[in-house]
Amino acid sequence: MLARQLLFITGMMMSGALWAQTSPVPPRSGLHLASVNAAIAYAGDNTPLVGKNAHRRVPIASLTKLMTALVVLESKAPLDEWLEFYPRHKPAAANAYSRIRKHSELKRGDMLRIAIMSSENFAAYTLARHYQGGYDAFVKAMNDKARALGMTDTHYVDPTGLSSDNKSTAADLVKLVNAVYQHPEMRDYSTTEYYRAHFREPRYSLSFGNTNALVHRKSWGVSLSKTGYLDEAGRCLVMVSRMQGKAVITVLLDSLGSRSPMGDAGRIRRWLDTGRSGRVAAAARRYEQKRNAQFASSGATPDIASQ
DSSP: OHHHHHHHHHHHHHHHHHHHHHOSSOOOOOOOOSSSEEEEEETTOOSOSEEESTTOOEEOGGGHHHHHHHHHHHTTOOTTOEEEOOOOSSOOSSOOOOSSOTTOEEEHHHHHHHHHHSOOHHHHHHHHHTSTTOHHHHHHHHHHHHHHTTOTTOBOSOSSSOSTTOEEOHHHHHHHHHHHTTOHHHHHHHTOSEEEEEEBTTTEEEEEEOSOGGGGOGGGOOOEEEEEEETTTEEEEEEEEEETTEEEEEEEEEESSTTHHHHHHHHHHHHHHHSOOOOOOHHHHHHHHHHHHHHHHTTOOOOOOOO
C-alpha cells in the first residue's frame, strides 16, 4: 500500500514538473491592453509569451534608436572619443529641435547615453554621421543587423526614428531587445534617471532626464528602457523589468496618450502575478478600433493574435 502511495506521489510530482516546463504561466484570463500592438517575453527568449498584433508592421518612432545604439556599440568605436555635432546634411522627417549647439563636441559614450535615455535626436543623428563610411553606411548597417537578428519585418531609413518609414513589429523588437540587452553599457545608459552632459568647443552643460517614468520607480527593477512617439506611431515603449522575479521584455506599440504604456505595463505585471489584467479605458478602446480600421483600409494583412 505504501509503495503504491509513493508511486502515486512521485507520478504527480513528475507531472507537475512537466507542466511547469511546458506552461510558463498558469491558466489566466485574457490580457487586456490599451496598446494596439504588443509582445511580452522572458529576457533571453525570442518567442513572445503573449502577443497582440505582434507581427503587424508599423512605425516605431524613437524605438529605432535601440538599433542605432547596437550598431554604434558593435562598431567598437571608442566611447571616450570627442565628436562634433555637424549641421544636418539633409532635412529631418519631423521636428528635430535640439538644445545642443551645432559644431560643439561631446564624447561618443555621452552622446549615446542622451540619445537613449532622453531620446536626443541630434545625438543619434551625429552618431551616424561619425560612423566609418558615413551616414548612409550607418543606415545600411542598421538594416544588415536587423536581417542578421532575424528581424524579417523590420526596415530602417534613418537612425533617429523621426521618419515614419522606420517600421518593425512587436515580435521583431523582442529579438532586438535581447541583442541590445547583452551590452552592459545599454543597461546603464537606458536606465540613467538624470544626466548632465558636458560639451566643449564651446564649453557648456545641459541636463537630460529619462523619458520613461518607470525608470524612476525602484520597485519596477527596470534594466533596459526606450520610449518613442510620432503621430503615425502613437506612444511606444520597450522595457525590461522584474516581474515574478524574472527579467521580462515588454514591447508596446501605438498607445493613446503618454499614460497608456505605463498603464499597460501595470496590467502585464498584475496579469503575471494574479491572472487579472484590469480594464482598459473606453477612449483607448476607441483609439484601437480606429487604428485597426486604418490598418485594414491600407490593404495590409491583418494580424490579430490571441492575447
